[in-house]
Amino acid sequence: xxxxxxxxxxxxxxxxxxxxxxxxxxxxxxxxxxxxxxxxxxxxxxxxxxxxxxxxxxxxxxxxxxxxxxxxxxxxxxxxxxxxxxxxxxxxxxxxxxxxxxxxxxxxxxxxxxxxxxxxxxxxxxxxxxxxxxxxxxxxxxxxxxxxxxxxxxxxxxxxxxxxxxxxxxxxxxxxxxxxxxxxxxxxxxxxxxxxxxxxxxxxxxxxxxxxxxxxxxxxxxxxxxxxxxxxxxxxxxxxxxxxxxxxxxxxxxxxxxxxxxxxxxxxxxxxxxxxxxxxxxxxxxxxxxxxxxxxxxxxxxxxxxxxxxxxxxxxxxxxxxxxxxxxxxxxxxxxxxxxxxxxxxxxxxxxxxxxxxxxxxxxxxxxxxxxxxxxxxxxxxxxxxxxxxxxxxxxxxx
Amino acid sequence: xxxxxxxxxxxxxxxxxxxxxxxxxxxxxxxxxxxxxxxxxxxxxxxxxxxxxxxxxxxxxxxxxxxxxxxxxxxxxxxxxxxxxxxxxxxxxxxxxxxxxxxxxxxxxxxxxxxxxxxxxxxxxxxxxxxxxxxxxxxxxxxxxxxxxxxxxxxxxxxxxxxxxxxxxxxxxxxxxxxxxxxxxxxxxxxxxxxxxxxxxxxxxxxxxxxxxxxxxxxxxxxxxxxxxxxxxxxxxxxxxxxxxxxxxxxxxxxxxxxxxxxxxxxxxxxxxxxxxxxxxxxxxxxxxxxxxxxxxxxxxxxxxxxxxxxxxxxxxxxxxxxxxxxxxxxxxxxxxxxxxxxxxxxxxxxxxxxxxxxxxxxxxxxxxxxxxxxxxxxxxxxxxxxxxxxxxxxxxxx
Numbered sequence: 001x002x003x004x005x006x007x008x009x010x011x012x013x014x015x016x017x018x019x020x021x022x023x024x025x026x027x028x029x030x031x032x033x034x035x036x037x038x039x040x041x042x043x044x045x046x047x048x049x050x051x052x053x054x055x056x057x058x059x060x061x062x063x064x065x066x067x068x069x070x071x072x073x074x075x076x077x078x079x080x081x082x083x084x085x086x087x088x089x090x091x092x093x094x095x096x097x098x099x100x101x102x103x104x105x106x107x108x109x110x111x112x113x114x115x116x117x118x119x120x121x122x123x124x125x126x127x128x129x130x131x132x133x134x135x136x137x138x139x140x141x142x143x144x145x146x147x148x149x150x151x152x153x154x155x156x157x158x159x160x161x162x163x164x165x166x167x168x169x170x171x172x173x174x175x176x177x178x179x180x181x182x183x184x185x186x187x188x189x190x191x192x193x194x195x196x197x198x199x200x201x202x203x204x205x206x207x208x209x210x211x212x213x214x215x216x217x218x219x220x221x222x223x224x225x226x227x228x229x230x231x232x233x234x235x236x237x238x239x240x241x242x243x244x245x246x247x248x249x250x251x252x253x254x255x256x257x258x259x260x261x262x263x264x265x266x267x268x269x270x271x272x273x274x275x276x277x278x279x280x281x282x283x284x285x286x287x288x289x290x291x292x293x294x295x296x297x298x299x300x301x302x303x304x305x306x307x308x309x310x311x312x313x314x315x316x317x318x319x320x321x322x323x324x325x326x327x328x329x330x331x332x333x334x335x336x337x338x339x340x341x342x343x344x345x346x347x348x349x350x351x352x353x354x355x356x357x358x359x360x361x362x363x364x365x366x367x368x369x370x371x372x373x374x375x376x377x378x379x380x381x382x383x384x385x386x387x388x389x390x391x392x393x394x395x396x397x398x399x
Numbered sequence: 400x401x402x403x404x405x406x407x408x409x410x411x412x413x414x415x416x417x418x419x420x421x422x423x424x425x426x427x428x429x430x431x432x433x434x435x436x437x438x439x440x441x442x443x444x445x446x447x448x449x450x451x452x453x454x455x456x457x458x459x460x461x462x463x464x465x466x467x468x469x470x471x472x473x474x475x476x477x478x479x480x481x482x483x484x485x486x487x488x489x490x491x492x493x494x495x496x497x498x499x500x501x502x503x504x505x506x507x508x509x510x511x512x513x514x515x516x517x518x519x520x521x522x523x524x525x526x527x528x529x530x531x532x533x534x535x536x537x538x539x540x541x542x543x544x545x546x547x548x549x550x551x552x553x554x555x556x557x558x559x560x561x562x563x564x565x566x567x568x569x570x571x572x573x574x575x576x577x578x579x580x581x582x583x584x585x586x587x588x589x590x591x592x593x594x595x596x597x598x599x600x601x602x603x604x605x606x607x608x609x610x611x612x613x614x615x616x617x618x619x620x621x622x623x624x625x626x627x628x629x630x631x632x633x634x635x636x637x638x639x640x641x642x643x644x645x646x647x648x649x650x651x652x653x654x655x656x657x658x659x660x661x662x663x664x665x666x667x668x669x670x671x672x673x674x675x676x677x678x679x680x681x682x683x684x685x686x687x688x689x690x691x692x693x694x695x696x697x698x699x700x701x702x703x704x705x706x707x708x709x710x711x712x713x714x715x716x717x718x719x720x721x722x723x724x725x726x727x728x729x730x731x732x733x734x735x736x737x738x739x740x741x742x743x744x745x746x747x748x749x750x751x752x753x754x755x756x757x758x759x760x761x762x763x764x765x766x767x768x769x770x771x772x773x774x775x776x777x778x779x780x781x782x783x784x785x786x787x788x789x790x791x792x793x794x795x796x797x798x
Contacts, residue, residue: 011425011642022421022643026410026596028721059598061458063638064621099618191639197425199458199598199641219498219618222463239462240590242598243410244421244643322427 004320007351009139009169009297011191011198012341014248015255018195021247029243035235037246042232044253045202048261049186050177054205056228057249059242062168062189065201066092067099068223069164069185072205073212074131076100081126082133083114083150087140087327092133092166099218104129110330111299113145113292116153123157130212131162137170140327142288142299142336144174151181162212168192168201172256173268173296173340184209190245193268193296193340195252199245268295271339271348274375278352279337281374282359282366287334296340299326301333303364308335311355314362319354345379403719406750408538408568408696410590410597411740413647414654417594420646428642434634436645441631443652444601447660448585449576453604455627456648458641461567461588464600465491466498467622468563468584471604472611473530475499480525481532482513482549486539486726491532491565498617503528509729510698512544512691515552522556529611530561536569539726541687541698541735543573550580561611567591567600571655572667572695572739583608589644592667592695594651594741598644667694670738670747673774677751678736680773681758681765686733695739698725700732702763707734710754713761718753744778 006013027033045055058064070092074080080101082093085108097103106122108114114134123129132154137144151163165186167176172193178186184206191198205213205225213225221227222239231238256264272295276286279300287299302311312323312335326334339348352371359366405412426432444454457463469491473479479500481492484507496502505521507513513533522528531553536543550562563584566575570585571592577585583605590597604612604624612624620626621638630637655663671694675685678699686698701710711722711734725733738747751770758765 006425006427008427011428011639014425019422019424023418025418026405026413026590028405028407028723029410029597030724031721059458059460060463060621061638061640064459067621095620098620189639191425197641197643198428198639199643221494221497222459222466223621239460240410240588240597242460242596242641242644244596244598245641322430324427325429 002320004322005347005350006322007338007343007347008322008324009192009336009338009340010189012193012195012338013343014195014197015252015342018248018251018255021251022197022244024244024247026243029241030236037250038232038235040250041246041253044250044257048172048253048256049204050261051179051204053179053207054210054229056203056205056225056232057241057246058201058203058223058228059199060201060223061198062187062201063091064223065168065187065189065203066166067095068201068203068225069187070096070101071099071216071218071220071223072225073162073164073185073209073216074099074101075215075217077102078130079104079126079128080131080133081106081122081129083108083119083135085113085135085141085143085145086110086138088138088166088168089133089135092135096133110141111143111287112289113143114150116146116149119150120153120157123154123161129158129161131164134163134165136165136167136176137173137294137296139169139297140330142286142294142297143292144170144294145292147176147183148181151183155182160208162209169296169340172264175261175265178204182206190249193264194249195255195342196245196248199242200249265295268340270379271343271345272296272298274345274348274378275337275339275352277378278348278371278375281371282355287330296338298337298339299334300337302335303359306362306364307332311335311358311362315354315358318361319357321351321354349375401719403721404746404749405721406737406742406746407721407723408591408735408737408739409588411592411594411737412742413594413596414651414741417647417650417654420650421596421643423643423646425642428640429635436649437631437634439649440645440652443649443656447571447652447655448603449660450578450603452578452606453609453628455602455604455624455631456640456645457600457602457622457627458598459600459622460597461586461600462490463622464567464586464588464602465565466494467600467602467624468586469495469500470498470615470617470619470622471624472561472563472584472608472615473498473500474614474616476501477529478503478525478527479530479532480505480521480528482507482518482534484512484534484540484542484544485509485537487565487567488532488534488537491534495532509540510542510686511688512542513549515545515548518549519552519556522553522560528557528560530563533562533564535564535566535575536572536693536695538568538696539729541685541693541696542691543569543693544691546575546582547580550582554581559607561608568695568739571663574660574664577603581605589648592663592739593648594654595644595647598641599648664694667739669778670742670744671695671697673744673747673777674736674738674751676777677770677774680770681754695737697736697738698733699736701734702758705761705763706731710734710757710761714753714757717760718756720750720753748774
């Protein structure tokens with residue numbers, strides 16, 4: 001008998017009631033039943049994105065959403081400032097380059113976040129920049145950027161710049177009020193905190209983004225916002241939608257609405273704090289700087305005598321806990337614990353306990369129960385003490 | 400109690416054992432379990448495409464596959480000959496235009512197919528053409544092109560031309576031996592005869608297509624064959640795959656292998672013949688020319704006194720049979736019966752019977768049982784009498 005815990009930053013575990021929705025029989029996607037489904041989804045997505053603007057759903061992985069963000073508002077030759085802080089930020093910048101943008105990259109050490117000061121100074125130096133590419137939560141390094149501050153500092157220098165945000169792994173794990181922070185295109189992915197399997201990318205589009213769309217000349221067809229808007233206005237889509245994930249998203253959005261966004265963010269913050277406390281109690285180092293730790297995924301540097309893949313394999317095969325590896329140049333140097341979406345306190349505790357046993361079995365120095373104790377102490381802290389994610393979570397760890 | 404029949408050309412009904420696969424818990428897409436899944440899928444897809452070349456799966460609708468076909472092998476400014484015979488052929492040509500190709504369209508009346516002679520003569524007139532865009536089965540008109548003849552006549556004039564085929568609704572409904580017919584990029588869609596929900600597009604890539612890919616300059620990222628090939632070589636994908644549909648595809652491919660390709664084509668041909676016989680026995684006209692009727696979908700012109708939407712709505716609401724509407728300029732003039740994928744003889748019979756009652760209720764002249772009788776007579780014909788789809792099926796109807 002095998003029963004394992006999926007503790008990776010996506011695909012995340014899916015609640016049974018959402019999973020069952022995937023197995024619904026097919027319907028005609030040109031029917032009133034579909035129109036009602038789409039309408040409910042749009043309402044729910046607007047609430048989750050905290051926007052009164054447009055939201056669109058594409059049958060694609062999150063990378064498709066990043067491509068959509070770029071090609072719908074830019075033209076070849078446009079100057080773009082990108083602020084990558086890891087593998088997915090690099091990907092976002094690369095997409096812009098592939099489609100002909102001239103990209104200035106703000107170089108940032110992996111594990112750290114971008115500062116508002118750097119963004120402001122680079123934008124002052126780039127009067128032609130049409131767009132700023134930001135990552136809310138960098139999945140590869142376990143870093144959360146402070147999008148509110150970054151957007152505000154960008155707007156202070158360049159009020160009309162297009163702000164495109166990769167929120168694939170961050171949305172619902174941390175607050176991201178799209179309208180309030182004036183974000184132009186924000187991209188999410190179903191397989192993250194949404195508790196839905198992979199297959200959908202979810203995108204919000206501001207009025208400023210629509211204005212840019214009208215003259216943007218990068219070629220696009222599948223991911224064209226205009227075609228999607230035109231179809232959605234009649235309750236349809238330009239091509240067959242991924243019905244199973246849409247059924248699942250409807251069920252998941254109902255769960256999210258019942259919980260409430262604030263509670264959802266607080267839950268992610270709490271599990272992240274517990275995870276970090278446990279990891280540090282075992283003497284392991286967090287890969288992310290203290291000031292910008294992620295509420296969705298924790299990247300961990302294993303003890304010196306162990307490689308990350310070795311520890312991961314051991315904990316997976318011996319203790320049934322599935323962790324994620326590092327990415328790019330950090331493949332062998334870090335491992336990552338996903339704690340976003342449908343993940344419980346019990347699962348975080350069990351994961352930390354599995355790491356305790358694993359470290360001990362692999363020759364490490366660990367007091368059994370120490371990580372679990374530290375995590376539990378975090379879980380017992382009143383949740384009001386740490387309401388917003390990045391800064392608050394970091395404070396909690398430090399305290 | 401409502402129990403309805405989904406008789407549209409996609410999404411098609413999904414067998415229970417495939418549907419249940421969609422509800423499997425998530426797995427790590429960077430795991431040996433995923434490597435094994437992908438490897439089985441590639442083997443099964445190669446058999447279905449009848450190719451020893453590369454096949455790739457993208458989390459996207461079929462339109463995404465058409466975009467992939469275009470952008471991976473062409474450069475802006477390339478001359479392309481397109482042979483649209485309906486709405487989806489138009490879309491294929493439009494995608495090429497959007498990405499900068501210079502497209503010569505062979506104009507063909509909706510309801511008819513393209514002839515090898517026309518293709519040959521246009522290609523003789525287009526010495527610069529890099530690619531030929533063909534549609535195997537045009538979903539909007541219920542027309543099957545003879546890809547074997549079209550490809551052969553194209554190669555006779557231009558041996559090195561790239562032949563890109565939209566086989567989204569045709570593959571598995573009609574024979575399409577990709578290697579034997581020397582087709583360079585062939586695009587399929589999961590929600591058609593594959594008996595899998597929408598969300599995947601399946602693409603084959605010939606050696607000639609890979610050669611073109613090396614120098615093709617249309618911008619691409621999400622749909623880039625090169626990135627996908629590189630990831631697949633390590634048992635991975637460049638971004639999170641749509642796991643539910645992949646689980647479902649594995650189960651569906653096992654069903655298809657058990658049936659065998661020849662039996663699968665014969666089954667589609669048999670149901671299509673029965674449908675056409677029934678439709679004509681009710682005095683309705685087939686929209687497609689007799690020589691090129693589709694084994695996957697039958698487009699029907701309703702009696703003069705009835706609009707297609709009116710008949711469709713009636714049969715749907717009163718008799719629980721879901722039919723598809725016309726597309727584009729034929730929206731009100733035709734309706735379409737899908738009989739591809741997981742559709743049984745019983746369902747075709749029930750559909751025809753519902754149409755008999757519907758026509759009678761709406762003031763038409765129908766002898767109850769006449770369509771059912773004609774269809775049953777077709778079903779009783781030895782299946783060897785009509786082995787290959789287009790021509791054979793048309794003969795049967797004529798006889």
